[in-house]
Structures are given as C-alpha cells and as structure tokens.
Amino acid sequence: MSDELGFPVKSVIEGSARLLVPQGVGEVDPASLPVFYNPASKISRDIAVLAVEGYFRDKKEYLMCEPLAGCGVRTIRIMLETSSMSSAVAGDINDNAARLIELNASLNGLGERVRAVHIDANHLLAKMHAEHQRADYIDIDPAGSPARFLENACRATNKNGLLGASATDLAALSGASASTARWRYGAYLVRTVFPREVAARTLAGFMVMTAARLGLSAEPVLTVVHRHFVRVFVKLGRGRSRALDSVSRVGYLAHCGSCLLTIKNTELSLIDANCHECGGKIVSIGPLWLGELSNKELIKNILSSSKREDPIYKEAYKLLRGIDEEIQDIPMYIPVAEIARRAKTSPPSVSRLIEKLREMGYRASITHHDHSAIKTDASLKVMIELSRQSL
Ligand SMILES: C[S@@+](CC[C@H](N)C(=O)[O-])C[C@H]1O[C@@H](n2cnc3c(N)ncnc32)[C@H](O)[C@@H]1O
Ligand SMILES: [Zn+2]
DSSP states (O other), X not given: OHHHHTSOEEEEEETTEEEEEETTTTTSOGGGSSSOOOGGGHHHHHHHHHHHHHHOOSOOOEEEEESSOXXXXXXXXXXXXXXXXXXXXXXXXXXXXXHHHHHHHHHTTOTTTEXXXXXXXXXXXXXXXXXXXXXXXXXEOOSSOOHHHHHHHHHTEEEEEEEEXXXXXXXXXXXXSHHHHHHHHOOXXXXXXXXXXXXXXHHHHHHHHHHHHTTEEEEEEEEEEETTEEEEEEEEEEOHHHHHHHHTTEEEEEEETTTOOEEEESOGGGOOSBOTTTOOBXXXXXXXXXXXXXXXXXXXXXXXXXXXXXXXXXXXXHHHHHHHHSOSSOOOOEEHHHHHHHXXXXXXXXHHHHHHHHHTTOOEEEOTTOTTXXXXXXXXXXXXXXXXXXX
C-alpha cells in the first residue's frame, strides 16, 4: 500500500471504520503529515454521525459531501454508521488525500458509494450547485476558519438539507483576537467571561447571514463547543421571508463589563452608552445569533438512539446530555470563579448555586461550554450575595 501511495501508512480503527493513515499519526502535527488525520478529533466525527442520524430520520437515498475530507474518515464513518446516506462525494485539495480516500472507501466496502475527488473545496461546491447535484448533508471541516467555504456550501446544500461546519479559530471567534473577528467574520467582539458562547453565536450568526444573502434561511439545530473547536449544524431552507426570519434573530449583545449585565439587541440604536444597573460602560458585541443554538427535537432524537449504549459515542453523549440540560435562550454564562473573585469568597459549588437560584424562582442551568460556570437570569449581585452565604 505504501508503495502505491508513495508514503508509509499504518492501519487504525475509528468507530466502525478501519483506515489506512500516514505513519507518524499521533506523534507529529497532523498538518505536517502527507495526509491529514487527527485521532483527537474523533469526538467531532462522533457528533457528526449522531447529528446526521438524528436529523435524517427517514431512510431516503441521501447524498453527502465532505469537500475537505483528509483521509476520508468522517465520510466513511457517516456512511457506515448511519443508514440515511446512500452516496458521498469526498474531496481534498491534496492529491495524496484524494488517493487515500479512494483506498479507504474501498477497504470499507464503500468503493461504489464514495466518490473521491482531488479538487479545491469551493470549486467542488460551486460545480455541484451549477450541475444541480446538490447534497443533503454537507460537512465543512477545515483547519482554522470555515468562513471562505460557507457561501458555496449553502449553494450546494439541498432544500431542508443539513450543513455542518467547524472552526478551530477560537481566538478570533471568542473575542480574544478582535481584529481577526472584524475582517474575517465582520463582527465586533471583545473579551468577556463567556468567550465560548460568543464563539458559538458568532459562527452561527455568520452562517445565518451567509445563507440569507443567497435568499436561504438557516436555523442552528445543534451547536457544540469542545476543546479546540466550535461546530454548528444548520438546517437550510429556501425563500426570502424565511431568510428574513432567520436574520431577524441575528443581532447584538449589549454587555456591561462592570456588572456583567448582558441584553439581547436586534437594533444597534437601542444600545445605551451606560448600564442602567451600575452606570458602567456598555459595549455591543456582534453580530451574532441570538436564537436557540440547539434544537430540542434533534437532541431528543439523538438521545433516544440505540447508539447511546455504544462505547464509541460515550464522550459525545456526555457532551450532548450537557447541551440538553442547558438553558438555550440566555446568551451568556458566568464562571463561579468570577462570582467568587467579585464576592471575595471561595467559588460556590455549581450544583448548589443552581439549586438555590431555582428555589428563589430564577432560571439556572449548567453549560457545556464551561463546567465551572452557570447560566441564569439572576443578576451578578444576587449571585455574589448567595456565594457570601457559603453555599
Ligand atoms: C482539518 S483537515 C480535514 C479533516 C477531516 N475532515 C476529518 O474529519 O478527519 C482539512 C483538510 O482540508 C484540506 N484542504 C485545505 N484547503 C483546501 C481547499 N481549498 N480545498 C479542499 N481541501 C482543502 C487539507 O488538505 C486537509 O486535508
Ligand atoms: Zn452594569
């Protein structure tokens, strides 16, 4: 095999797939290998498998497309582990990758159903759109930002299809690198105590606006932020009024860095310069998605799948159960360490703080973004008082 490919390979198993990957996997930076494969991103692929299975409930003959496919593991796993996709197009700009995808597909009995192509992602997606060969599921999984592929991905997705995109440029999306967020996503972001929520909502908002430009609606149905990546899945629809409805849920957060008051705003004109609670300076963050990041129905489908008992998906299920518990319409979270810092106490227990706030009539939940943070509609003042009561 190594002679045929021109570089040494080894065999690995991920999920239900047996794959040939370059020697050196797990030892060196995946980007320096002859073909990209990062075993640490297995959970991102587990989630894609579960999202596809939960979204496409009827067993129709669906087509999927992964234009940045590396060794093909994601496509091959989705084809093997779900029953909805009957065929796939997997492409990569790296010729070695395209040849390895073809080999891996046939090793897994998918030679007839997976078409491996050596082509630039935008070229492939534009071609599929132009030739009316749209896909029902498109997965955009670059190293870094998916921004430059999203417009063509929207074009190449069928009506009511699913588009999943991941980003690893968390510094830009979370507000740590404000200038990159500005030119790459057109967003004004600042550092907050809830950077991972900002990242998720900025990417979701960008996907919705990208779709809307083309007269398409986009509704986030599953959003995950885990370790070094954000992944947003949107359901795409057609029609100007639907597109307008989607973008009407993209807006800004008016945020006070002093008391952390954070209010959703769809109109910039409504943003006061000073906080009505504490007089602190208000900054506006966005544009970002202000609606629900994950759809209850889809999560219910995933959580009721027989895969929940399968050890392959154990870590993914843990994450998805956390998302299921999370309050969807509060667009921020507060780390307990931040409450403690301001209260000059030790950090309160997350579970006891949530329990206490609920007893008091507030809404409160955990967040999958940060296990030592909570989502709540209570003010910081209330939480500071509670943490002083040594919870
Ligand atoms: C993060 S890796 C993909 C990993 C893969 N999706 C997985 O789950 O294992 C990104 C891949 O995109 C490819 N790539 C980079 N720029 C591209 C472009 N413009 N068009 C197509 N592929 C591209 C790289 O060669 C690399 O294989
Ligand atoms: Zn304030």
